[in-house]
Amino acid sequence: MIGAIGRRAALFAWTGVVFVFIFAPIISTITFSFNSARFPSLPWAGFSLKWYAAVLTGTTIRGSFTNSLVVAGATAVIATFIGFATAYVDYRYRFTGKTVYMALAALPPTVPVVILGVAMLTFEARLDLYGSLTGIIVAHVVLCAPFATALVRMRLADLDPDLEPAAWNLGATLWRTMSGVILPFCAAALLAAFFMAAAVSFDEFMIAWFVSGTHETLPVRILDMLQGQVSPRINAVGSLVFGVSITLVALAQLLSARRASNADRRGRDE
Amino acid sequence: MSVLMLELDRLAKHFGRQVAVADVSLSVEKGEFVALMGPSGCGKTTLLRMVAGLDQPTAGEIRLWGRRINEDEPWRRDAPLVWQNYALFPFLNVRKNIEFGLKQRGVPAAARRKKAAEWMERFGIGALGERSTTQLSGGQRQRVALARALVTEPEMLLLDEPLSALDPHLKVRMQSELVRLHRELGITFICVTHSQSEAFAMASRVAILNDGRVQQVDRRSANRFVAEFVGCNNIIAGTVSKIDSTGLVLASALGEIRTAATGAAPARGTPVSLIVPADRIELLAAPQSGGNEIAARVATLEFVGSIVTVFLETVDGGELRTQRSLQDIERMALALGQPVVARWSPADGYLLEI
Amino acid sequence: MRPAALVRREARREAVRFALFWGAPSLVWQSLFFLVPMGFLVAMTFWSVRNFRLTPDFTLANWKFVLGASFFHSAYLYTLELSLLTSAAASIIAFPSAYALAFAVSARLRGLFVSMLLVPFFTSYPVRIYALEIILSPKGVINRTLADVGLAPIHLIGTPTATVIGYLTLALPVVVLLQTLALAGVDRTLVEAAHNLHCSRVRTIASVVLPSARTGLTVSAAFAFVLTFGDYIAPLYLGGSKPPTLSILIADQVKSGNNWPRASVVAVTMIVTLAAALAVMLGLAYRNPKGRS
Numbered sequence: 001m002i003g004a005i006g007r008r009a010a011l012f013a014w015t016g017v018v019f020v021f022i023f024a025p026i027i028s029t030i031t032f033s034f035n036s037a038r039f040p041s042l043p044w045a046g047f048s049l050k051w052y053a054a055v056l057t058g059t060t061i062r063g064s065f066t067n068s069l070v071v072a073g074a075t076a077v078i079a080t081f082i083g084f085a086t087a088y089v090d091y092r093y094r095f096t097g098k099t100v101y102m103a104l105a106a107l108p109p110t111v112p113v114v115i116l117g118v119a120m121l122t123f124e125a126r127l128d129l130y131g132s133l134t135g136i137i138v139a140h141v142v143l144c145a146p147f148a149t150a151l152v153r154m155r156l157a158d159l160d161p162d163l164e165p166a167a168w169n170l171g172a173t174l175w176r177t178m179s180g181v182i183l184p185f186c187a188a189a190l191l192a193a194f195f196m197a198a199a200v201s202f203d204e205f206m207i208a209w210f211v212s213g214t215h216e217t218l219p220v221r222i223l224d225m226l227q228g229q230v231s232p233r234i235n236a237v238g239s240l241v242f243g244v245s246i247t248l249v250a251l252a253q254l255l256s257a258r259r260a261s262n263a264d265r266r267g268r269d270e
Numbered sequence: 271m272s273v274l275m276l277e278l279d280r281l282a283k284h285f286g287r288q289v290a291v292a293d294v295s296l297s298v299e300k301g302e303f304v305a306l307m308g309p310s311g312c313g314k315t316t317l318l319r320m321v322a323g324l325d326q327p328t329a330g331e332i333r334l335w336g337r338r339i340n341e342d343e344p345w346r347r348d349a350p351l352v353w354q355n356y357a358l359f360p361f362l363n364v365r366k367n368i369e370f371g372l373k374q375r376g377v378p379a380a381a382r383r384k385k386a387a388e389w390m391e392r393f394g395i396g397a398l399g400e401r402s403t404t405q406l407s408g409g410q411r412q413r414v415a416l417a418r419a420l421v422t423e424p425e426m427l428l429l430d431e432p433l434s435a436l437d438p439h440l441k442v443r444m445q446s447e448l449v450r451l452h453r454e455l456g457i458t459f460i461c462v463t464h465s466q467s468e469a470f471a472m473a474s475r476v477a478i479l480n481d482g483r484v485q486q487v488d489r490r491s492a493n494r495f496v497a498e499f500v501g502c503n504n505i506i507a508g509t510v511s512k513i514d515s516t517g518l519v520l521a522s523a524l525g526e527i528r529t530a531a532t533g534a535a536p537a538r539g540t541p542v543s544l545i546v547p548a549d550r551i552e553l554l555a556a557p558q559s560g561g562n563e564i565a566a567r568v569a570t571l572e573f574v575g576s577i578v579t580v581f582l583e584t585v586d587g588g589e590l591r592t593q594r595s596l597q598d599i600e601r602m603a604l605a606l607g608q609p610v611v612a613r614w615s616p617a618d619g620y621l622l623e624i
Numbered sequence: 625m626r627p628a629a630l631v632r633r634e635a636r637r638e639a640v641r642f643a644l645f646w647g648a649p650s651l652v653w654q655s656l657f658f659l660v661p662m663g664f665l666v667a668m669t670f671w672s673v674r675n676f677r678l679t680p681d682f683t684l685a686n687w688k689f690v691l692g693a694s695f696f697h698s699a700y701l702y703t704l705e706l707s708l709l710t711s712a713a714a715s716i717i718a719f720p721s722a723y724a725l726a727f728a729v730s731a732r733l734r735g736l737f738v739s740m741l742l743v744p745f746f747t748s749y750p751v752r753i754y755a756l757e758i759i760l761s762p763k764g765v766i767n768r769t770l771a772d773v774g775l776a777p778i779h780l781i782g783t784p785t786a787t788v789i790g791y792l793t794l795a796l797p798v799v800v801l802l803q804t805l806a807l808a809g810v811d812r813t814l815v816e817a818a819h820n821l822h823c824s825r826v827r828t829i830a831s832v833v834l835p836s837a838r839t840g841l842t843v844s845a846a847f848a849f850v851l852t853f854g855d856y857i858a859p860l861y862l863g864g865s866k867p868p869t870l871s872i873l874i875a876d877q878v879k880s881g882n883n884w885p886r887a888s889v890v891a892v893t894m895i896v897t898l899a900a901a902l903a904v905m906l907g908l909a910y911r912n913p914k915g916r917s
Binding site: 007008011012014015018019021022023024025026028029032039081082085086088089093101104105107108110111112113114115116118119120121122123124126138139141142145149173174175199203205206210219222223226234235237238241242245246248249 | 638639642643646647648649650651653654655657658659660661662664665668717718720721723724725728737740741742743744746747748749750751752753754755756758759763765792793796797800825850853854855856857861871874875878884887888891894895898902
Binding site: 160162163165166167168169170171172173176180181184185187 | 322323324343344345347349350351353355357359360361362370371373374375418419422
């Protein structure tokens with residue numbers, strides 16, 4: 001008996017240590033962002049919001065934050081569209097070369113971002129896309145579309161294969177079926193894909209670092225700040241970034257969960 | 271001569287190497303209730319899908335009122351399908367599901383609502399309009415599926431295994447409902463089923479399919495496959511020896527057998543197979559007169575639910591099967607090896623041309 | 625009544641248009657903005673830099689230079705070594721916790737922990753490394769506590785150990801997650817059958833649980849390897865970039881050296897290495913176990 005309890009305790013203790021290790025940097029960042037001392041260490045010097053104030057009033061950080069939002073928004077829109085199209089094609093069609101097509105669509109996240117960054121940099125330099133937000137958006141879509149594809153494809157796997165033919169049988173053309181059956185069915189997944197893509201883009205630092213030039217995104221700005229000395233502003237910025245990302249993901253979860261249960265209960269109003 | 275409503279002319283459908291439908295020709299008149307029946311894999315669902323335009327024929331032609339419709343897209347056809355698992359749209363409530371076909375035709379919202387309400391009333395689901403389709407029972411879902419298909423008032427209704435998803439007691443009730451509905455609406459019903467009893471209970475005409483071909487379009491079986499598939503039957507080989515006013519006499523290994531004449535009688539000396547359904551054979555302890563009587567011994571008994579199949583060994587070493595209720599068997603107190611007399615009336619057997 | 629042939633052609637054209645509309649975006653975008661840049665990267669390994677300008681060429685000079693350079697050899701081996709080490713360490717460290725989450729905890733609680741493991745994915749990785757940098761620095765929490773207790777400070781920043789710790793921050797969440805999912809998918813009746821046949825807990829883990837979850841466990845190790853092999857942040861900020869890893873080499877060559885062809889060579893060797901490593905690891909993960917009768 002003691003052996004069993006001791007065993008369980010040991011397992012849980014180990015798990016606790018692992019989780020502490022994983023979350024320590026995050027907790028440390030958030031905690032010390034409120035610490036009034038310059039150097040983040042114990043003992044605690046007192047609660048203060050001055051680092052947040054410094055961050056939010058500084059123009060460079062505000063500028064890069066705006067850039068990040070713009071890039072994330074545009075990326076999310078395009079990546080969700082491409083992701084949906086790819087998922088639908090995978091669901092509906094069979095054709096020669098489909099494995100190559102789907103492999104191509106799924107490949108980008110498997111390439112280290114350093115390499116993607118260099119490749120996009122050299123490519124965009126020749127096209128004069130380097131240094132513009134468009135250049136970052138283009139690269140981010142490549143990276144984020146596979147996530148959108150995966151999310152929508154999972155939802156489509158639950159689509160009764162008879163529903164599309166049923167709609168055709170009742171008089172809906174291919175396009176009407178898409179707008180009246182497929183899209184409503186995938187609405188929640190599309191939302192989730194949108195926010196997921198936005199979150200991935202918002203946090204992406206490596207490709208942006210290579211490609212952004214003067215139009216920095218926030219993660220690139222953070223990288224710049226890291227080069228310098230210890231700055232407590234980093235904690236504030238990091239916490240803000242964390243807040244934004246978590247909000248995006250939570251939104252995706254909430255909206256998709258609520259839509260799903262509403263659709264079940266009420267039926268759509270058109 | 272009036273134009274037939276639907277003609278399937280030498281239809282074939284191949285999926286790569288696999289032949290789903292080999293060669294099917296069938297004509298359907300307006301207002302008929304036709305059942306396509308056969309085991310799984312015989313091509314009946316594929317045929318239905320081709321009529322709806324969901325699969326393109328590899329060969330052959332489908333004609334509606336004389337016009338070829340092979341190339342018509344599904345949404346241009348007027349052949350709503352009641353799907354086997356109903357295919358109700360889970361993200362629309364019951365009312366919007368039913369209105370779907372009308373919406374696609376551009377019927378304005380008020381008119382749609384009215385029509386949908388009419389049909390929901392007719393099927394007794396008027397109160398379910400705002401409910402989600404995921405909260406309905408099997409019987410309710412089927413009625414929604416029917417209403418959705420019929421609300422556009424088509425001239426033809428297709429049904430894919432309409433009773434297979436229902437509980438047994440619902441099945442029987444639904445059978446008569448469908449027959450009544452067909453009579454009321456006066457439109458053509460084409461129904462696919464694997465159940466012999468359903469097909470014969472509901473349809474005015476039954477097409478029996480096997481291996482992508484129509485074996486027979488009738489109530490009476492025409493070949494060996496049909497005979498063996500349709501119910502538990504005995505097949506006795508014999509030759510026509512005499513033809514008289516009451517029917518035919520066959521000479522067989524079991525002795526002389528009488529059978530009633532149906533249609534054109536085959537000539538004397540023709541080899542034929544006689545089909546005797548197992549449930550038309552009764553067991554007696556001793557011979558009585560009237561009917562065909564064969565001496566046999568009880569070989570084995572097989573119990574399935576309340577039906578008992580008794581396998582008999584006949585004098586010539588052949589086998590006869592009879593199906594009786596459990597009660598009958600218990601009353602007779604049969605023992606293995608016991609000699610019995612198997613008897614059936616000449617009217618209960620029918621002939622197969624070889 | 626439209627003639628049949630016309631109906632046929634129109635119907636097919638509409639269907640084709642529909643399919644192309646949905647099929648084209650992925651193909652076009654990925655080819656244009658993924659395949660082409662990657663192909664370009666490979667092509668650029670053969671170009672040369674003359675008078676500080678990048679000129680199209682076909683030369684093997686870049687390859688010869690990089691592959692022959694000792695700094696490249698040491699960076700390559702160093703990166704490989706650290707990634708393999710991290711992959712193994714992460715797998716071992718994660719296992720007991722994954723085991724606990726899969727077998728000793730209710731499904732709902734497990735779901736909660738799994739969601740928690742997704743959180744690091746949405747935080748800024750550089751900021752996390754920065755936090756680690758502080759924690760591990762001479763004035764950081766660890767050394768401060770050691771000083772309070774009277775022990776000598778540990779010099780961590782700038783050592784491979786710090787890099788590995790950084791790598792673990794990156795890899796552990798993923799590895800714990802994937803291992804938990806893999807272990808949760810093990811058929812419990814097999815475990816019970818083993819117990820029933822007098823197999824002790826530990827022996828059951830070795831002979832039933834591990835083989836059943838082999839695919840998931842190998843895949844998670846492969847993930848850890850791929851993630852850390854290409855990482856730039858941890859070796860730079862925690863490891864002091866001496867010796868540099870391959871990713872640091874690339875970044876250096878690009879940003880300061882401006883020698884894109886050489887950077888491309890390093891990048892291509894990384895891709896080849898990763899592809900080979902993945903092929904081996906995934907092959908191990910998915911092959912059928914030997915000795916099946």
